[in-house]
Amino acid sequence: MMAQLSADYAAIPSNSSDVGSRPVSRASNVSSTLGSRSNSRRPMRRRKSTSNPHQGEASFASSVINLLNTIVGAGVLAMPLAMSNMGMLLGIFTIVFSGLAAGFGLYLQTRCARYVDRGTASFFTLSQLTYPGAAVVFDAAIAIKCFGVAISYLIIIGDLMPQVALGLWEGADEVSYLIDRHFWITGFMLFMIPISFLRRLDSLKYTSFIALVSIGYLVIIVLAHFLKGDTFDQRGEVRYVHWAGSVAFFSSFPIMVFAYTCHQNMFSILNEIQNNSKKQTTGVVFASIGVAASIYVLVAITGYISFGDAVGGNIIAMYKESIASTIGRAAIVILVMFSYPLQIHPCRASINNILKWRPSRGSLPVSARTVSLAHDPMSDLRFAIITTVLIVSTYATAMTVNSLERVLAYVGSTGSTSISFILPGLFYWRIARPGPGANKINHVGDGSDDESDEDDEDGMLLPPGVERESVKVRRWLRRGAATLMGYGFVVMAICLTMNIFFSAAG
Numbered sequence: 199m200m201a202q203l204s205a206d207y208a209a210i211p212s213n214s215s216d217v218g219s220r221p222v223s224r225a226s227n228v229s230s231t232l233g234s235r236s237n238s239r240r241p242m243r244r245r246k247s248t249s250n251p252h253q254g255e256a257s258f259a260s261s262v263i264n265l266l267n268t269i270v271g272a273g274v275l276a277m278p279l280a281m282s283n284m285g286m287l288l289g290i291f292t293i294v295f296s297g298l299a300a301g302f303g304l305y306l307q308t309r310c311a312r313y314v315d316r317g318t319a320s321f322f323t324l325s326q327l328t329y330p331g332a333a334v335v336f337d338a339a340i341a342i343k344c345f346g347v348a349i350s351y352l353i354i355i356g357d358l359m360p361q362v363a364l365g366l367w368e369g370a371d372e373v374s375y376l377i378d379r380h381f382w383i384t385g386f387m388l389f390m391i392p393i394s395f396l397r398r399l400d401s402l403k404y405t406s407f408i409a410l411v412s413i414g415y416l417v418i419i420v421l422a423h424f425l426k427g428d429t430f431d432q433r434g435e436v437r438y439v440h441w442a443g444s445v446a447f448f449s450s451f452p453i454m455v456f457a458y459t460c461h462q463n464m465f466s467i468l469n470e471i472q473n474n475s476k477k478q479t480t481g482v483v484f485a486s487i488g489v490a491a492s493i494y495v496l497v498a499i500t501g502y503i504s505f506g507d508a509v510g511g512n513i514i515a516m517y518k519e520s521i522a523s524t525i526g527r528a529a530i531v532i533l534v535m536f537s538y539p540l541q542i543h544p545c546r547a548s549i550n551n552i553l554k555w556r557p558s559r560g561s562l563p564v565s566a567r568t569v570s571l572a573h574d575p576m577s578d579l580r581f582a583i584i585t586t587v588l589i590v591s592t593y594a595t596a597m598t599v600n601s602l603e604r605v606l607a608y609v610g611s612t613g614s615t616s617i618s619f620i621l622p623g624l625f626y627w628r629i630a631r632p633g634p635g636a637n638k639i640n641h642v643g644d645g646s647d648d649e650s651d652e653d654d655e656d657g658m659l660l661p662p663g664v665e666r667e668s669v670k671v672r673r674w675l676r677r678g679a680a681t682l683m684g685y686g687f688v689v690m691a692i693c694l695t696m697n698i699f700f701s702a703a704g
Contacts, residue, residue: 254317254469254470254471254472254473254474255400255470255472256398256399256400256403256467256470256471256472257471257472258471258472258473258478258481258482260400260403261400261467261470261471261482262482262485262486262489263403263406263407263410264399264400264402264403264406264463264467264540265460265463265464265467265482265486266406266410266485266486266489266490267402267406267407267409267410267536267537267540268460268462268463268537268540269457269458269459269460269486269487269490270410270413270457270490270493271457271533271534271537272354272530272533272534273453273456273457274413274416274417274457274493274494274497275416275497275511275512275513275514275530276453276511276512276513277293277453277454277457277494277497277498277501277513278497278498278500278501278502278504278505278509278513279450279453279509279510279511279513280292280450280451280453280454280498281293281450281498281499281501281502282437282442282502282506282507282509283441283442283443283446283447283449283450284441284442284446284447284450285437285438285439285440285441285442286436286437286438286439286499286502287438287439288439288441288447289454289498289502290495290498290499292451292454293454293457293491293494293495293498294491294495296454296455296457296458297458297487297488297490297491297494298487299455299458299618299619299682299685300455300458300459300460300461300487300618300619301458301483301484301487302678302682303461303618303619303622303623303682304460304461304464304483304486304487304622305480305483306622306623306625306626306675306678306679306682307319307461307464307465307468307622307625308464308468308476308479308480308483309626309630309675310324310622310625310626310629311465311468311469311474311479313327313629313630314327316469316474317469318469319465319468319469320465320466320469320547320551321336321337321340321462321465321548321617321621322336322337322547322548322551322555324625324629325337325625327629328624328625328628328629329624329628333551333555334551334552334555336616336621337548337549337551337552337555338548338552339612339613339616339617340462340544340545340548340613340617341545341548341549341552342609342613343462343609343610343613343614343617344462344541344542344544344545344548345541345545345588345591345592346605346606346609346610347541347606348538348541348542348545348588348592349592349595349596349599350606351534351535351537351538351541352383352386352387352538352592352593352596353596353599353600353601354530354531354534355382355383355386355531355534355535356379356380356382356383356596357379357600358527358528358530358531359379359382359386359531360376360377360378360379360382361524361527362524362527362528362531363376363377364377365519365521365523365524365527366521366524380597383593383596383597384593384597386531386535387589387593389535390535390538390539390589391589393405393536393539394538394539394542394585394588394589395582395585396539397581398470399463399466399467399470399540399543400470402536402539402540402543405536405539406536406540408532408536409532409533409535409536409537412529412530412532412533413493413529413533415525415526415529416497416514416526416529416530416533417493417496417497419514419517419522419523419526420496420497420500420501420504420513420514421496421500423504423517424500424501424503424504429504429505429516429517430504432505432508433503433504433505433506433508434505434506434507434508434509435506435507436502436503436506436507437507442507445699448692448695448696449696449700451692452610452611452689452692452693452696454494455618455689455693456610456614456618457490457494458487458490458618459614459617459618460486461617461618461621461622462544462617463540463543463544466543466544466547467482497513501513504516514526514527514530542585542588542589545588546576546581546584546585546588547576549584549588550576550580550581550584553580604697607693607697607700608694608697610693611690611693611694611697612690612694615686615687615689615690615693616686616690618686619682619683619685619686619689620682620683620686620687620690622679622682623678623679623680623681623682623683623686624679624683626675626676626679627676627679627680627683630672630675630676630679631676
């Protein structure tokens with residue numbers, strides 16, 4: 199069950215254009231700002247800055263494709279089983295609700311990104327602005343999670359490719375290396391290594407498109423068998439309202455919750471997108487979550503009706519052996535092969551952040567220190583070393599172990615929950631808080647001069663770079679952020695409890 203929790207995850211700061219351009223004036227300006235505004239309750243205004251000329255190059259379409267590929271993974275094949283444990287109506291509600299919760303987390307990330315210079319948004323830079331001492335902890339959680347998921351992708355390739363070989367050629371079992379998982383893992387690594395060395399997430403848009411074509415093929419298989427009705431003779435009971443019990447429900451709940459995990463790549467998309475306006479970034483979130491939710495609901499309903507309570511954890515494996523199902527397994531392999539670099543990308547960025555992190559000694563204002571760190575790009579040598587170590591480590595681990603299910607279940611329960619719900623809510627709640635206490639953070643937005651001039655009754659400080667947003671909206675967003683944090687802790691508690699329960703049950 200928990201194997202599906204490895205469904206998809208940090209971000210990478212980029213551009214160093216204003217490092218050294220005005221380091222003294224920026225720090226001194228911060229200090230003077232903190233001193234002069236300590237008792238003010240009016241929004242701070244700032245002259246338009248030209249010190250950060252970063253411009254993204256990614257289109258709206260490529261941003262949606264990469265984010266959607268990060269969301270939709272092999273976990274879609276477990277949706278019918280999850281629905282069977284909840285009943286159809288509750289299953290549909292849980293899928294949609296989980297998508298809305300994940301989408302709200304992504305939206306909060308888009309708003310948080312407006313508080314830092316264009317092209318530098320990441321969990322690292324935001325943690326430096328909010329909780330500097332915990333920055334290394336956040337990045338460590340992201341790195342561990344993405345590292346584990348990358349290994350699980352290689353294990354999936356090793357498990358499925360021998361079956362694909364046997365399905366395409368009956369005599370494959372007579373050729374030892376064709377049914378050897380180590381051979382297939384090694385062979386596919388030759389394709390994944392070059393694309394894992396690409397610096398920009400936007401460079402993966404074509405491989406992401408191919409992966410989404412594979413998902414489309416899997417959806418077509420499920421839909422075609424449903425329309426043909428060739429599985430109804432072995433179908434179990436179909437429950438529309440009645441669920442299978444609390445244990446069954448909470449065992450399937452994490453599958454639907456973590457099916458939308460993609461937040462580790464959201465900041466990279468925000469850094470690279472050409473038009474980072476509120477309309478465009480919100481559109482990326484809505485389009486990605488909307489398409490993913492539609493795929494999940496379609497597969498869950500048609501797969502569940504096809505088999506009822508007799509459905510298994512992998513819907514494709516339920517169908518009779520045929521060339522179509524064999525190609526379906528190959529499509530899963532293609533999907534995880536092109537999703538592997540999407541895990542290496544944020545993992546590499548988080549490790550780089552950990553390596554350059556230093557404890558704050560209070561010698562510089564937080565914002566000035568953050569700017570210097572955020573604009574420090576990864577050197578070519580460090581980039582090559584970290585990438586090589588990650589590739590070799592994931593490969594060696596996948597070659598020596600057959601299953602990381604239990605480890606990934608615990609890592610997913612903590613890492614995925616933190617990335618998807620707790621950190622987005624925590625950052626926005628902290629960075630957008632009202633009153634003089636907010637002056638502890640210097641908002642270093644993109645410098646646009648579009649803040650509201652209205653007096654703020656409750657002392658809400660509108661940061662530079664944030665597009666016009668009413669005080670009421672910001673207040674409700676902070677309440678929503680706090681609610682999302684609470685939801686994240688509840689999900690973490692449920693998932694950890696279920697992991698402990700299943701471990702005790704053997």
